[in-house]
Amino acid sequence: MSDAKQLPPNLHLETLAVRTAVDKSQYGENSEALYLSSSFTQPDCETAARRFAGEQEGYIYSRFTNPTTASMEQRLAALEGMEAAIGTSSGMSAVLLLCMGLLKAGDHVVCSQSVFGSTIKLIGTEFGKFGVQSTFVSQTDAAQWQAAMRPNTRLLFAETPTNPLGDVCDIQALANIAHNGGALLAVDNCFCSPALQQPVRFGADIVVHSGTKYLDGQGRVVAGALVASKKLITEKFIPIMRSAGMSLSPFNAWVVLKGMETLGIRMEAQSQRALELALWLESHPKIERVYYPGLKSHAQYELAMAQQSGRGGAVVSFDVKGADPAQGRINAFSVIDSTQLLSVTANLGDVKTIITHPASTSHGRLSEEQRLAAGIRQNLVRVAVGLEHLDDVKADLSRGLDMLR
Numbered sequence: 001m002s003d004a005k006q007l008p009p010n011l012h013l014e015t016l017a018v019r020t021a022v023d024k025s026q027y028g029e030n031s032e033a034l035y036l037s038s039s040f041t042q043p044d045c046e047t048a049a050r051r052f053a054g055e056q057e058g059y060i061y062s063r064f065t066n067p068t069t070a071s072m073e074q075r076l077a078a079l080e081g082m083e084a085a086i087g088t089s090s091g092m093s094a095v096l097l098l099c100m101g102l103l104k105a106g107d108h109v110v111c112s113q114s115v116f117g118s119t120i121k122l123i124g125t126e127f128g129k130f131g132v133q134s135t136f137v138s139q140t141d142a143a144q145w146q147a148a149m150r151p152n153t154r155l156l157f158a159e160t161p162t163n164p165l166g167d168v169c170d171i172q173a174l175a176n177i178a179h180n181g182g183a184l185l186a187v188d189n190c191f192c193s194p195a196l197q198q199p200v201r202f203g204a205d206i207v208v209h210s211g212t213k214y215l216d217g218q219g220r221v222v223a224g225a226l227v228a229s230k231k232l233i234t235e236k237f238i239p240i241m242r243s244a245g246m247s248l249s250p251f252n253a254w255v256v257l258k259g260m261e262t263l264g265i266r267m268e269a270q271s272q273r274a275l276e277l278a279l280w281l282e283s284h285p286k287i288e289r290v291y292y293p294g295l296k297s298h299a300q301y302e303l304a305m306a307q308q309s310g311r312g313g314a315v316v317s318f319d320v321k322g323a324d325p326a327q328g329r330i331n332a333f334s335v336i337d338s339t340q341l342l343s344v345t346a347n348l349g350d351v352k353t354i355i356t357h358p359a360s361t362s363h364g365r366l367s368e369e370q371r372l373a374a375g376i377r378q379n380l381v382r383v384a385v386g387l388e389h390l391d392d393v394k395a396d397l398s399r400g401l402d403m404l405r
């Protein structure tokens with residue numbers, strides 16, 4: 001039931017974000033409709049039988065898919081430059097679907113040791129229970145990935161840039177290692193979003209998303225997705241979605257669908273503010289060190305610029321002054337607690353700027369030793385830059401920074 005116009009070829013990301021997957025009903029609505037329906041009636045038993053057997057297109061039940069979810073999937077796939085996508089109830093359920101779809105007992109995964117904490121737990125601990133082997137390696141050292149490859153390696157999993165320090169891995173190098181070893185490469189593209197980085201262009205096979213972050217962009221819903229070839233989506237992921245049901249609700253799909261319309265302009269504006277903030281922090285007397293892939297001082301600056309459309313993303317972290325860990329923690333807490341504007345929470349990807357103390361929140365379950373190995377000290381503060389005027393953000397940070405001894 002679509003009177004949508006056939007789109008011209010070679011459209012840019014900003015155009016695709018507002019013009020793809022506009023599946024109009026008979027009313028010709030200009031904004032995408034939201035189909036809140038758990039099931040869909042069938043015109044006759046023969047059609048129903050063909051649809052259930054997968055021989056004919058058509059909606060059946062919203063655990064399988066739904067018109068609004070399908071629109072969100074098409075739009076995200078278009079932005080990633082990929083054939084297909086599948087929406088999931090959260091970013092973590094996208095990782096769960098990925099692992100269930102590609103792995104069985106006896107298979108091996110190579111994963112960066114700096115990926116999202118729950119990803120490490122899911123792949124290392126939970127899938128370990130089912131006989132899946134895993135090796136965790138350095139984010140930035142491709143030789144370690146190569147050395148970890150085994151004959152039974154089926155999947156390499158990376159996330160770039162990482163949280164909270166912005167370490168960047170070379171997607172093309174990892175794709176080559178994966179493909180030479182008969183494995184697939186999955187990349188969690190949360191921090192850049194397709195507006196800045198399309199992992200498929202560098203050889204990745206699957207892109208993992210938490211729609212909760214920049215795709216929604218306004219902190220409203222929890223959502224996720226896998227983006228891949230039509231073959232992988234149909235053969236590996238849809239059958240598991242049908243039986244396991246980590247489905248994206250149509251309402252959340254609609255929020256993400258509409259959120260993606262402003263993705264390009266948000267990522268550009270938020271990255272620009274983040275760069276300006278990082279430069280300001282770098283010259284601030286109360287700051288020891290700034291971690292941001294858009295700074296020339298960052299170890300993978302050149303790679304980040306090549307892979308991320310010349311942008312560093314919107315997350316900036318910094319060590320405040322404070323020699324010993326106890327003083328460092330007091331100083332970091334004081335900077336965070338002195339803010340009157342910024343949101344104190346552990347999320348990111350919002351238009352509201354968020355300030356976080358990683359050592360006591362997102363990375364609080366690690367031992368002090370594990371945290372230090374990951375480079376996360378007690379004096380580290382993370383800022384996920386939003387859309388406020390940057391002068392107001394700087395003034396808010398200055399409240400605490402100016403008081404530090």
Ligand SMILES: *Cc1c(COP(=O)(O)O)cnc(C)c1O
Nearest residue numbers: 090091092116188190210212223
């Ligand atoms: C938040 C996040 C996830 C998990 O997403 P949820 O939607 O919270 O389940 C995965 N990877 C990265 C990089 C994240 O930031």
